[in-house]
Amino acid sequence: MRIAYLVVTHKNPRLLEKTIHVLSSEDTAFFIHVDKKSDLRDFSNVHGGNVFFSDTRVPVYWGEFSVVRATLLLLRRAFQSSESYDYFLLLNGSEYPLRSRHYIHTYLGANRGFEFMNLARVPAPGKPLSRVSTIRYESDKPVRRFVSRALAKVGMAQRNFQKYLGNLEPYSGRMCWALTRDACEFILDFIDQNPHVQQFYANTLAPDEDFFQTILGNSKFGQRARGNLHFEDWSVPGPHPAVINEGHIALFRSREKVFDGGGLQGSVECLFARKFSDQGLHLVEVVDEMISQKEGCIQLRIGRDKTNIE
Numbered sequence: 001m002r003i004a005y006l007v008v009t010h011k012n013p014r015l016l017e018k019t020i021h022v023l024s025s026e027d028t029a030f031f032i033h034v035d036k037k038s039d040l041r042d043f044s045n046v047h048g049g050n051v052f053f054s055d056t057r058v059p060v061y062w063g064e065f066s067v068v069r070a071t072l073l074l075l076r077r078a079f080q081s082s083e084s085y086d087y088f089l090l091l092n093g094s095e096y097p098l099r100s101r102h103y104i105h106t107y108l109g110a111n112r113g114f115e116f117m118n119l120a121r122v123p124a125p126g127k128p129l130s131r132v133s134t135i136r137y138e139s140d141k142p143v144r145r146f147v148s149r150a151l152a153k154v155g156m157a158q159r160n161f162q163k164y165l166g167n168l169e170p171y172s173g174r175m176c177w178a179l180t181r182d183a184c185e186f187i188l189d190f191i192d193q194n195p196h197v198q199q200f201y202a203n204t205l206a207p208d209e210d211f212f213q214t215i216l217g218n219s220k221f222g223q224r225a226r227g228n229l230h231f232e233d234w235s236v237p238g239p240h241p242a243v244i245n246e247g248h249i250a251l252f253r254s255r256e257k258v259f260d261g262g263g264l265q266g267s268v269e270c271l272f273a274r275k276f277s278d279q280g281l282h283l284v285e286v287v288d289e290m291i292s293q294k295e296g297c298i299q300l301r302i303g304r305d306k307t308n309i310e
Contacts, residue, residue, distance in 0.1 A: 001109045002027045004085040006074040008067060009093025010035035010060060013043045014278045016093055022288070023101045024050060029085070031078050033070040035060040052077065063239075064138045065201060067175070067208035072191070075184060086112070089178040095230060095274035096284050098258055100291055104271050108178070114226045115183050116268065118173030119217050122210070127172040132161045136205045164200040171217030175208045176230050176272075183221045190215050231260045231270035243275050249283060253290050 005023065007030060009016060020030050029050040034040055036057040043053075054073050060066045071090060078085060087108050097104065123129045135158075161170060179187075191198055197215070201207040216222050232241040233248065242248075252258050258270040276284060 001087070001105045001112075002029075002083060002085045003105065003108070004028075004078040004081075004083075004088045005030045005091055006071060006078065006088060007032045007091045007093055008060065008070045008074070009033070009091075010038045011042075012093055012276075012278045013046055014281060015096065015276055015284070016043070017046045018281070018284055019091075019096055020046065020048065020051060023097060023104070024048065025101050025105070027105065028101070029078070029081065029083065031074040033057065033060075033074050035070075052081075059139075061139045063206045065204075065207045065211075066138065068198075068201070068211050071208070071212075072188075075188065079184070079188070084181070086181055087178055088181070088184050089229075090176050091272070092175060092274070094276055095176070095272045096276045096287060097272050098231065098252060098287065098291070099271050100295055103291075103295060107269070107271060111226070113180065113224065115180060115216065115221050115224045116178035116227065116229045117213065117216065117225050118177075118228045119171050119213055119222055119225045120173060121217070122170040122172050124172065127209075129170075131172060131205055131210060132165075132170045133158050134205065135159055135203050137203055161200070164196060165214070168197070168214055168218050170210065171213040171222070172210045173213040174228050174230070174232070176228065176274075177212065178229050179216075179221075180224075183216060183224075186219060186221060187212060187215055190219075227268040228260065229268060229271045231258055231273040232275075241275055243277065244273055244280065244283060246283070248273070249286050249290070252287070256294065 005028065007016065009032065016032075024030075029052065030048075031052050031054065032043075032046070033054040034043055034057060036059040040053075054070075054077060056073055058066050058069050058073070060070055075088065078088060099107070120127055122131060198211070201211045201214075204210065216225070231252075233244075234241050236242040252273070258273070259267045260270050
């Protein structure tokens with residue numbers, strides 16, 4: 001099981017360094033895009049034979065298509081590698097694993113062929129149709145952006161998405177995912193053959209939660225989707241999940257396996273959690289201890305079962 005981690009980040013270099021350290025193995029590689037607005041020198045301690053920074057960098061803005069562009073840069077870079085990866089995991093630099101690298105590899109191996117992505121046909125709870133029916137220009141088009149946002153307030157920035165998407169049903173979900181090589185190949189081929197879909201989503205809100213989801217949701221791969229591998233706490237108001245705190249860690253400790261009950265499509269075991277930061281690295285150390293305790297207990301039970309069999 002070979003894994004390519006695709007990391008779109010702009011801060012938290014110490015967290016990223018720690019994450020790479022605990023996830024690294026001879027079967028993993030990390031492809032990293034650092035926001036062009038960020039100082040690349042801050043990530044000077046993030047290195048290794050399996051770590052590859054994107055030479056091409058774009059300025060990334062929250063809720064805009066630049067997130068998708070950065071992701072595609074990493075995905076194409078990973079496919080250019082001499083290695084053939086089985087799974088591609090998209091991260092955003094604010095997560096940390098809740099399980100060891102061995103557990104993650106074993107989990108993906110046991111579930112080989114499934115796509116770990118939230119999929120919800122729009123409209124859905126928290127995913128209104130306005131996500132695709134309202135024009136929203138990117139920050140590099142300030143005049144158009146200002147005008148469209150003003151028009152949107154009075155309901156005059158609408159468009160018929162079916163005119164652009166044709167028979168495609170719009171889907172939505174969350175940014176992070178873990179996809180098979182076949183699914184990623186399908187995405188890249190689809191984009192090359194349907195550039196109008198990319199052009200359409202370039203003028204929508206939060207396309208990183210819709211673009212890949214719509215492509216796969218309208219394909220056979222949508223039937224293989226099993227939910228997201230990330231724990232996220234969306235109980236706080238606003239457009240971002242809560243920062244992980246001691247209360248979350250206590251919750252993780254109390255359960256042998258962590259599930260995200262807020263999943264848009266079922267619920268699978270969470271192998272990662274977000275949001276962590278460089279300011280909360282002490283919590284990462286606690287998570288490391290938790291993983292050791294949990295997986296030590298698993299190995300102990302396996303040993304006891306073998307003894308009983310013998």
